[in-house]
Amino acid sequence: MVTAAEAVDIALVSMRDGYVQVSAFVAVTVLLFGLIQYRTGGALLRTIEENERYGPVFGALMGLTPGCGGAIVMMPLYVRGTVSFGTVVATLMATAGDSAFVILALAPEAALYSYALAFAAAIVFGYAIDRFGLGVGRVDDAVARLSPATTDGGVVETAGVAGNPGHEYGTDGPVHTHESGPDHESRVLTPLSHAAHVVWWVAAVAALVLGITYLVRGAPDVAFTFGLGFDGLFTVVGLVGTGLSVYLYGVGRHYIGEGSVGRVRESFASAYETFQHAAMETSFVTVWVIVAYLVYEYAIVLTGFDVAAAAAAAGLLAPVGGALIGLIPGCGPQIVLASVYAQGGIPFSALTANAISQDGDALFPLIAIDKKAAVVASIYTTIPAILVGVGLALVWGPVFGLPEFGFGVLGP
Template sequence: MVTFNEIIEIIVVSMRDAFLAVTVFVAAMVLLFSWLQYITAGRFVDTIRSNTRWQPIIGALMGITPGCGGAIVMMPMYARGYVTYGTVIATLISTLGDAAFVLIGAAVTESSFILPVIAVHLISLFVGVFWGYLVDMLKITPRNPLGKFSPNFRDELELEVLIDGKKQISREVFEDLGREEENGWRYILLHKGYTIWWIITTLGLIFAIMLLFWSAQDANFVLEIDYNPLTLHGFITWIGLIGTSLSIILYISQRNWIGDDTEASIGDKLYSMRETLIHSASETAFVTFWVMSAYLIFEFSMLFSDLDQTELASYGDGVIAVIIASLIGLIPGCGPQIIAITAYTKDIISFPALVANAISQDGDALFPLLARHRVASLWATIHTTIPALIVGVGLMLFDVSF
């Protein structure tokens, strides 16, 4: 019989661990990559526009950067005819969206995840580049989904590349991204509350690093549940609870529930360092909410089903798991993908299933493509799911795992 105390304990531990084991490390990485995008964005647009031959490679490299920002920037460029459809596919295949931060965070806290993290990123990058060039070589486009084999085939691959007027080109792309409306309680809550969130997160990062050090010093060290803030374990527990609670508040302040990055938020980040801080907090809060949700789903599944983690993991292996992981990737937004990736960090799904989801998912980048080119967004999901199934099943057949 499940008791009330068991339920409360699961909720408290999930909130605490989501913040101390994931959020604080994700926040540092999100801020780093957001800052890099902020200082390099203009040069990137000019470079990719003037190097058509290398576009799938550049697109894949942009996609492989953690988060959805790099992939989202590519969508208005495709809508303007600056990049090929193969470049879009390469970008979408290689991106892991915000789910990448969950994997990287797991690698920071547990070294056994370092190799899988590197492997899944390299596989996604290679498949993205290969599939992107293949799409362009076969002249596959949304209007010619079968490429040269399409009925009434029409070659639409050639792009007009202008090297002159680079500053104007960059400005046009960024203007396409839009800006957030500076009104409403959601906007005020996010833009006023981010400072408090960063203070708690910085404090949490310090204690998270200390926890790693204590665990390395003593293999039997366990962070106990303690509600007394005057004790060390109690203080750390409350840092985790407050941090997750603030993250939930910031998550609620967003206009999107399954995707956090929008064209407007990316546009704001590329223009202002303050907005970079604000939306880095928002993006991390989004990851926190979905990681905590994943923790709760897994823990309550085991609690109410009387299954242990090993038994639950038995359902995450095999070809069915690969297919399901690929189909989850069809869902727009990073939220469902974070749950799938978290399942791997909990040893619930296999490495082939992880790779299948990583290749299939498009993160938040599908939303701007959907708004500008519905047909392209539909075919893009199909064109990225095909290699996901092929690679996932291939890895399973060759028993590749970490």
């Protein structure tokens, strides 16, 4: 039984860790993509949309970006009908997630091999889905009959966006009606929201520094305390950032920005607008990440299930366990798994299977926009993860003579 005090502690720690360990890195990659869009007038997005046959390659490249920002910006393109379902799956399969920062810092050689395998599998399987269907056609027909979900209560309408063979919506794709500006104007909440946005970026920069330091130190336990030391700043910045994210997502986006989240902008009129959009999208992801953290942490406390111990004790089934853990949305369980690998607790095959299976935080906007597609995509990423993982378990050590445990891990 969890006491009220324990439940509060879990909630506060989850909110703190979600922002520092995840949101700051998501913000950087989403902002980077936005700045490229701003500087090129939307050329990158148009290139992806106009070269559909290279969709899985583009998707895998975006997913391979450490963190989840690159993958996040690809998800709304599917609902718009401008990229195929195979591209979505390729993006999610290649997504390294925030666990990539742990492995890159502590086991760079293992990261190179693991993510290269994930990248190759993503392209092959993404093209296979588009070429052979694998049941996607029936799923897309079902999805097309549903009213596309919105994230802010707005109205969805069709307006001149052509569909594609990978995701049909009749002849048009869904476009959100909030295109010209925020939903409301207020003498109080509009300037307050702009101020919250600016402070949010201050917190994001501080969280990025703290997050990188945290990973370089080997992802140690951080005490929940307040002060000017590392642990104290980690807590303060995390809680402030989460609080501002909740405000921007729940209130601020109706008074600044476009009033909508979970979609890709064609281009940006100014650098400030680019930063604003990145903050709104990251706040949106932050809320979903916190929910996932809370569900995961409460489930662990209530059931006593030890994810790392189960994977380590599975033997040849370890990669299956790694792939199944990858089904859990978000990066929390994947960060745990990456940390355990760096400590020699799970084999390389399990790490690679998890790298292929995990969808990271990119699954959250897809869940919010198109739940059925999110479920199917998550299942599809797990199938090749198991195949590749079990294959590695059979040949990595016996054939290539490479250690399954501790491969590529830097010494103390």
